[in-house]
Amino acid sequence: METRITALRRRLAERGADAFFSLDPAANAYLTGFRGTTSAVLVTAGSAVLLCDFRYTEQAQRQASGCEVVEITGTMEGRVGEWLVKLGSRSAVFEPERVTFSQHGAVHAAAPGIALAAAPGLVEELRQIKDAGEIAKIRTACQIAESALADVVDGLRAGVTERETAALLEHEFKRRGAQRASFDTIALFGPRSSLPHGEPTDKPLEQGDIVLIDCGCVVDGYCSDLTRTFFYGRIPGAWAEEIYLCVQQAQQAALAALRAGVTASGVDAAARGLIARAGYGARFGHGTGHSVGIEVHENPRLNALSKAVLAAGMAVTVEPGIYLPGQGGVRIEDLAVVTGDGCDVLTAGISKDLQVIGK
Ligand SMILES: [Mn+2]
Numbered sequence: 001m002e003t004r005i006t007a008l009r010r011r012l013a014e015r016g017a018d019a020f021f022s023l024d025p026a027a028n029a030y031l032t033g034f035r036g037t038t039s040a041v042l043v044t045a046g047s048a049v050l051l052c053d054f055r056y057t058e059q060a061q062r063q064a065s066g067c068e069v070v071e072i073t074g075t076m077e078g079r080v081g082e083w084l085v086k087l088g089s090r091s092a093v094f095e096p097e098r099v100t101f102s103q104h105g106a107v108h109a110a111a112p113g114i115a116l117a118a119a120p121g122l123v124e125e126l127r128q129i130k131d132a133g134e135i136a137k138i139r140t141a142c143q144i145a146e147s148a149l150a151d152v153v154d155g156l157r158a159g160v161t162e163r164e165t166a167a168l169l170e171h172e173f174k175r176r177g178a179q180r181a182s183f184d185t186i187a188l189f190g191p192r193s194s195l196p197h198g199e200p201t202d203k204p205l206e207q208g209d210i211v212l213i214d215c216g217c218v219v220d221g222y223c224s225d226l227t228r229t230f231f232y233g234r235i236p237g238a239w240a241e242e243i244y245l246c247v248q249q250a251q252q253a254a255l256a257a258l259r260a261g262v263t264a265s266g267v268d269a270a271a272r273g274l275i276a277r278a279g280y281g282a283r284f285g286h287g288t289g290h291s292v293g294i295e296v297h298e299n300p301r302l303n304a305l306s307k308a309v310l311a312a313g314m315a316v317t318v319e320p321g322i323y324l325p326g327q328g329g330v331r332i333e334d335l336a337v338v339t340g341d342g343c344d345v346l347t348a349g350i351s352k353d354l355q356v357i358g359k
Contacts, residue, residue, distance in 0.1 A: 004031050005048050005066050007126055012043070012093065015119055019044045019089035021080050021107065024098035026294045027123045032064040035221050040080045041067065044087045051079055077103050081110020093119035124299055128291060129313040134222060135337055138292065138315050141178065141224035142335055142346040145217050148172035150350055153230060156358055158207065162187045162200035169215050178217035182224060182296040186214035190236075193229070194329040196286055196321060207233035210240060210328040211357070216296060223296040225317050226347050227333030231356045236328065243280065243322040244330045244354050250274040250320040251332045251352070254288050254302075258318065258336060258343040264306035271320040272304070280322045289317040292335055314338040315346075 008031065012020055020043045022028055028041045028050070036056040042049045048067035052060045057071045072079045084092050084107070092111075094104070096118035108116055130138065152169050166185035173181055188198045189205050193212040205211070209232045216225040235241050254271035268288040275284045287303030292315050300308030302316055310316070316338065321331030332352050336343040 004126060005043055008043055008123060009045060011119075011122055011126075013045070015093060015122075017091050017093040017117065017119065019084055019087060019092040019114075020119075020122065021084065021092055021094055022098065022123065023076060023080065023103055024095065027095065027098060027127075029221055029294050030123060030127050032067050034060050034064040036060065036063075038076065040076050040083075042080065042083050042087060044089060047087055049083060049087075051076060051083065075106065077106030078110045081107045081114075084111045084114050089114050091115045091117065093117050093122060095122050095124065096120055097124070121299070127293055128299060129311060130293060130315050130337070131313070134293065135313070135315065137220045137222035138224060138335070138337075139346050141182070141217050141219040141222055142226065143349065144173060144176045144178050144219060145215055145224045145226045146347055146350040148176060148217070149213060149215060149226060149228060153211070153213070153228070153357060156205060156211065156232065158233075158358070159204045161202045161204050162189055162192070163202055165205075165213070166200040166215075169213070173215075173217035178219050179221075180218050182216035182218050186212070186227075188212045188329075189232075191326055191328050194323040194325050194327060196323055196329065196331070205232055207358075208236045209233075210236065210330070212329060212331060214331065214333065216292075221294055223292050223294070224347075225292050225296055225319075225333065225335055226350070227319055227331045228350060228352070229330045229332060231354070232358045234356060235354075239324070240328060240330075241354065242278075243324065246275060246278045246280060247320055247322050247330045247332050248352055248354070251318055251334070254318045254320065255334065255336060255343060255345065258310070258316070258338060260310055260312040260338055260340050262310055264300050264302045264308040264310060265304050267302050267310070267318070268304050268306070271318070275320060275322060283322045283324060284320060285323075286321070289319050289333075291316050310338050312338055312340050
């Protein structure tokens with residue numbers, strides 16, 4: 001972990017700042033290894049300090065490395081301000097995406113003489129390139145998601161509800177060693193599959209339903225994200241087969257475009273162009289993918305507006321979809337690590353072929 005703090009110190013020096021502070025659990029986990037929900041991290045040229053309260057002291061002493069663990073009482077923001085003073089800072093920076101307006105005010109009130117400046121993406125940019133240890137954790141999280149999804153889909157029977165299906169998946173994640181789901185599992189049946197991020201309901205599974213499941217889990221602090229779409233009993237119509245095959249081709253085209261040096265917008269265009277040419281451009285209203293790591297949605301995003309150039313070690317999803325309101329939708333999502341000459345798909349263990357299940 002020392003190297004992450006060293007890299008942050010280099011970035012601090014480049015910006016002419018003498019200190020960094022963070023109250024963000026994801027940034028703090030990245031910098032120190034501490035996985036609790038409440039902490040602060042302060043980094044200067046000579047010090048790295050993790051502040052936590054009584055609930056987390058023992059955990060922080062076990063998990064955090066490369067920093068001094070200090071147990072505090074009172075408000076975290078007040079103690080951050082006091083520690084900035086104690087460390088001799090005159091100009092401190094923070095990630096504006098991750099510090100609230102009220103947190104900023106409270107830190108400033110406790111250290112009125114110190115200039116606080118926004119440094120967008122200061123730690124986020126370090127987090128974009130995953131090291132081998134991080135990729136191993138994401139890979140395990142993908143394997144657990146694949147295996148749980150395959151088992152749950154195998155067991156689907158008419159009458160089971162979306163809500164029960166989502167709960168079963170999350171149970172299977174934990175049974176296989178995951179900490180938790182990386183987000184609330186999306187399980188949508190029939191016409192409800194046209195809701196890109198619909199919430200599971202008590203709708204029961206019926207013959208001819210599309211089954212869209214978007215799920216992921218967390219292993220050792222790292223997330224997976226996986227979507228597959230199936231047909232239960234029969235394909236509901238030619239339209240459904242048509243959009244399935246179109247999404248499958250678009251997803252494959254984006255994966256084929258993925259490698260170090262290409263633009264994120266170019267990968268998005270590879271999927272979007274195919275869907276647009278098939279006449280469904282207006283029915284694919286979200287980006288093609290996003291990065292995944294400590295958080296399930298990280299930068300860079302793979303969408304038309306992104307200015308990012310992809311680099312080896314980025315872990316990104318590729319997840320085009322087509323959604324027909326009132327009829328149904330299809331999304332196929334893989335998670336892949338970008339390499340010099342292509343990508344390594346971490347969710348290749350579960351088929352993307354059109355499948356009629358429950359027969
Ligand atoms: Mn996703």
